[in-house]
Amino acid sequence: MAVAARVLATHGMTALVEVAGGHEEIAIDLVEPVEPGELLLCHAGIALDRMELR
Amino acid sequence: MRFVDEFRSGELAGGLVHEIAEIAPRDREVALMEVCGGHTHAIYKHGIGDLLPASVRLVHGPGCPVCVIPLGRVDDAIALALEPGVILASFGDMLRVPGGKGSLLEARAQGADVRMVYSPLDALELAWENPEREVIFFAIGFETTAPSTAVTLQRAKAERVRNFSVFCNHVTIGPPLRAILDAPELRLDGLIAPGHVSAVVGTHPYDFIASQYGRPVVVAAFEPLDILQSVLMLVRQLAEGRSEVENQYTRVVREHGNPRALAVIDETMELRDEMEWRGLGMIPRSGLRLREEYAEFDAERRHTLPGESVADPKACQCGEVLRGLIGPDECRVFGTACTPERPIGTCMVSAEGACAAFYNYGRNRPSTRGKMAPVGERVGQREA
Numbered sequence: 001m002a003v004a005a006r007v008l009a010t011h012g013m014t015a016l017v018e019v020a021g022g023h024e025e026i027a028i029d030l031v032e033p034v035e036p037g038e039l040l041l042c043h044a045g046i047a048l049d050r051m052e053l054r
Numbered sequence: 055m056r057f058v059d060e061f062r063s064g065e066l067a068g069g070l071v072h073e074i075a076e077i078a079p080r081d082r083e084v085a086l087m088e089v090c091g092g093h094t095h096a097i098y099k100h101g102i103g104d105l106l107p108a109s110v111r112l113v114h115g116p117g118c119p120v121c122v123i124p125l126g127r128v129d130d131a132i133a134l135a136l137e138p139g140v141i142l143a144s145f146g147d148m149l150r151v152p153g154g155k156g157s158l159l160e161a162r163a164q165g166a167d168v169r170m171v172y173s174p175l176d177a178l179e180l181a182w183e184n185p186e187r188e189v190i191f192f193a194i195g196f197e198t199t200a201p202s203t204a205v206t207l208q209r210a211k212a213e214r215v216r217n218f219s220v221f222c223n224h225v226t227i228g229p230p231l232r233a234i235l236d237a238p239e240l241r242l243d244g245l246i247a248p249g250h251v252s253a254v255v256g257t258h259p260y261d262f263i264a265s266q267y268g269r270p271v272v273v274a275a276f277e278p279l280d281i282l283q284s285v286l287m288l289v290r291q292l293a294e295g296r297s298e299v300e301n302q303y304t305r306v307v308r309e310h311g312n313p314r315a316l317a318v319i320d321e322t323m324e325l326r327d328e329m330e331w332r333g334l335g336m337i338p339r340s341g342l343r344l345r346e347e348y349a350e351f352d353a354e355r356r357h358t359l360p361g362e363s364v365a366d367p368k369a370c371q372c373g374e375v376l377r378g379l380i381g382p383d384e385c386r387v388f389g390t391a392c393t394p395e396r397p398i399g400t401c402m403v404s405a406e407g408a409c410a411a412f413y414n415y416g417r418n419r420p421s422t423r424g425k426m427a428p429v430g431e432r433v434g435q436r437e438a
């Protein structure tokens with residue numbers, strides 16, 4: 001399953017994200033550039049897309 | 055919790071259930087297939103089936119990526135793992151799937167170096183950490199997971215990693231749906247399409263279901279309100295005699311998906327002529343393999359595999375569960391010989407498998423046996 005994660009910081013093609021109360025590093029090759037605070041849909045170590053809450 | 059509480063309101067759920075009951079036909083059954091194992095898991099976890107009127111039945115589909123891997127491919131992975139110098143890495147669920155000759159975890163007990171990873175990028179990291187070994191990533195999954203493998207391959211090529219390869223078993227979502235819709239033994243009135251696959255591929259791959267088969271499709275997210283709203287959208291289409299592809303998961307899914315994700319898949323992988331699916335057999339142009347430009351990272355080119363097609367154990371009815379022909383508890387070994395602790399079939403291994411989900415959340419509820427309506431009783435829509 002893919003999960004929603006909030007970007008905390010980025011360096012290169014990697015972002016530190018908050019997901020389910022923990023922190024993980026994910027690849028952002030498919031969505032960069034991203035900014036801290038943005039919400040990403042993440043799966044298998046990579047961000048698949050951005051999320052928009054409407 | 056953000057992105058959870060908003061989609062689990064009991065009050066809003068009650069309103070949706072009321073609307074569905076108002077629109078749903080009272081004189082015959084509507085069969086809606088939730089394609090994705092993530093939806094199946096959420097439906098059982100939240101008891102969504104119990105909220106729907108008796109005439110609306112949810113049928114489980116083939117969208118659990120672990121469940122559709124045939125036994126022969128597991129045996130191929132075990133053969134790779136047992137080769138000298140190899141580290142074989144894959145997702146945790148895949149290590150527990152029984153092949154014809156045991157599972158990867160059992161191969162580890164025999165001395166094979168089998169590692170669980172969260173991402174193919176972790177497997178690439180293993181290759182950096184073990185330069186004297188060959189690391190093979192056993193890749194599975196639909197278009198949701200293929201981008202991660204594709205980005206890993208791009209990085210491996212850019213970084214000139216020589217001791218890393220991929221045993222590619224990625225599959226695509228459209229062809230198995232066509233196979234299910236072509237099967238004469240199951241009649242479906244509409245489909246709940248997988249949200250996360252659609253984040254990558256968009257909504258276009260389902261157009262043929264609406265235009266050629268006359269069935270409505272709703273791309274759906276995974277929280278209880280998402281699923282209930284999707285059922286409402288499908289029932290409404292049926293009541294109005296429409297068959298369209300609609301998008302409920304608008305907070306992520308766009309019409310054309312994520313073009314960057316599709317581009318990395320296309321750069322690294324291409325369609326195979328055919329691919330074997332558990333329960334569905336050989337399906338033309340339904341699986342992916344590495345392109346020639348990435349041949350040096352292709353475990354199938356670097357190694358000789360058994361490549362045999364292995365029949366399911368006679369007691370196992372995963373194939374019928376994956377095709378929506380029977381409910382999990384209609385399998386003859388469900389909950390007795392086949393449990394999450396000692397699975398016989400793939401559907402009992404993964405949390406997204408229909409049998410594991412039903413075992414964990416639904417096995418004490420009333421049986422689903424015998425609730426399928428006969429073929430041919432279809433609600434207000436044209437034939438294919």
